[in-house]
Amino acid sequence: MGSVSVRECRFTKKRLFCSAVISAALVAFSAFADAELPVIEAVLTAAPQVPPPIDRDHPAKVVVSLDTTEQVGRLADGVEYVFWTFGGTVPGSFIRVREGDLVEFHLNNRPDSKMPHNIDLHAVTGPGGGATSSFTAPGHTTQFSFTALNPGLYVYHCATAPVGMHIANGMYGLILVEPEEGYPPVDREYYVMQSEFYTKGKFGEEGLRPFDMDEALSENPDYVVFNGSVGALQGDNSIHAEVGETVRLYVGNGGPNLVSSFHVIGEIFDTVYVEGGDLVNHNVQSTLVPAGGSAIVDFKVEVPGKLHLVDHSIFRAFNKGALGTINVSGDANTVVYSGQQYEGIYLPEGQAEQLVGDAHDAPASPTATSKEERILFGSRVYERNCLACHQSQGQGLPGAFPPLAGADYLLNDPKHAIAVLLEGLSGEIEVNGVTYNGVMPAVRLTDEQVANVLTYVLNSWGNDGGVIEVADVAAYRESR
């Protein structure tokens, strides 16, 4: 009863009424007085997995215990890097709590760490986001507590000097503070975090690559990746969904420098919790994820296939590793997406020679002084403008482009070809008993060129001769 009322109240934004209901609910749960909250060990997961949704309708004391480590790991095939981590993975363990929970946080720095570390959780209201209270030397542990006052999806990161390097080496992750009423249920939830790496050497250069401070200062990374390495969300590591399911991605951006234009190729985000907060947007193609910020995106997958996660600052996806894959399996839905229905040759307007301004003002091309010259110059016009479709021997392409060699349509009325060249032609025609239904665009040629190319065609590939004169073309233009 209590939780239903709370949900209604949140949706109607009757905050005062809401508080009253919560108070009433808390009285009913008098066992959960502050000092006696039920104690729960937090479930922590490595990306791309997310801990299960919280089904509690009351606050709890949630104990989170996270190790900081320094370890060599794979950045790309053949490329290693010394990662500094929360929980042994990059990005760090996903933490999930509920609005109002008291979080008891234990930060444990492994004895073989070289560096002291701390943690700044953006979900914390208090100095340093916890960093003041969690500065931990190697081989030591610290503890602090905070109440998760504000719901949303928050980045956490190490804030020890030099902070940029601690983040650049992999010290970030996400903490989700579920609203009291929870998020609408979905079929699948995944954890995706973008970040960049600055190494000595170029993208893909093999070996153990140290941190490159100059690259970091100029914000010019070699790697921009999802979930800590190139390919961490591809191939065998791809995430999965079935047709008809709803998918929610908890997207974070560890930075340290770049802002992400997060996009899923082939999907539209039905719902975006902008920057991980309360503001909800619908029907979004790409959403900005700030460095040190987040977004929650929901979408229903309608058709099977591969969906690609990218940073649509697209060179990062193409050249630096910012790619991931969602494999969607299930039955095709050709109404939503047909698949390829036709493949053919494309004839854009203006593929033929373009003339600036009126054709009559064009610089003079050589003028033919004999039938032989007309055929020679005409062959060049043909190669540039006609050959791609009508082919080198005028044979055309069966089913697509009619032949010119021995073509009754052309030879029965050669002067009609002038109109075809200057006006274009579309719709059904019959050539040598075969019906063609295509489009030929108008070709922008001078009168001289039209005369030359048609004379060439009439005298080639066994066609029986004839001449089209410039005057014939001019006469046609006059008659229009």
Place this chain on the structure above:
Amino acid sequence: MQQGMVRIEAGGYTPLFRDEGGPPFIAVDAFLLDQYPVTNGEFARFVASEQRWAPQNIKPVFADSNYLAQWREVAPQGLEGIENQPVTNVSWFAARAYCDWRGKRLPNVDEWEYVAMASEEAPTVGDDPDFQARVLQWYSTPAITRLPDVQDTWRNYWGVHGLHGVVWELVNDFNTALVSGESRADSELENSLFCGAGAAAAVDPSDYAAFMRYAFRSSYGARSSISSMGFRCASDVPGAKGVNP
């Protein structure tokens, strides 16, 4: 001069952090510094003589439970194999007691940072990015379980071995750089070493190696015993005070 010590001539250095209006350059008097970090073997002789600093006897107020952990974990049957390696997992209290026992003292931050500026060839390396990158790279890699013998470590201009690249080193006034653990909000103290604000007070925000040393020093307490932290001793040169150039 005591055996195993080298004389560091008077000089000075530019600290990473300083108060507004504070000196841009800190003068350092001539002093003596141990050539090598203190080894497990040397520390064992101290403990044999001063029993109250033995792992089984030490009061918890003077060291945490990691104190000399490598003696029971790596070499439980004696110190064979680690005798000439730098001693680690020592607390500041124990390090001070050792130096006192030897008639010496711990170096202070200014002395240590001054000597740490020296490369192989010069007492002050200046803006040599290669040298800074080399030091940074050591700081960036995980601690190794097997440390080198002190004689096998890198030697700088002063003849001091292993100042970078082996272990962090305790200094006498380690806790003066920071007062609290976090200080983005605290502009009065010289302790803004966290997050972006850490750069605001720094003289050279690109000296990441120095940031790390300052951060490290502020992360531990006087009882802390850390597997990558050791120390060496210093002593005054009689009559050297106040004769800086």
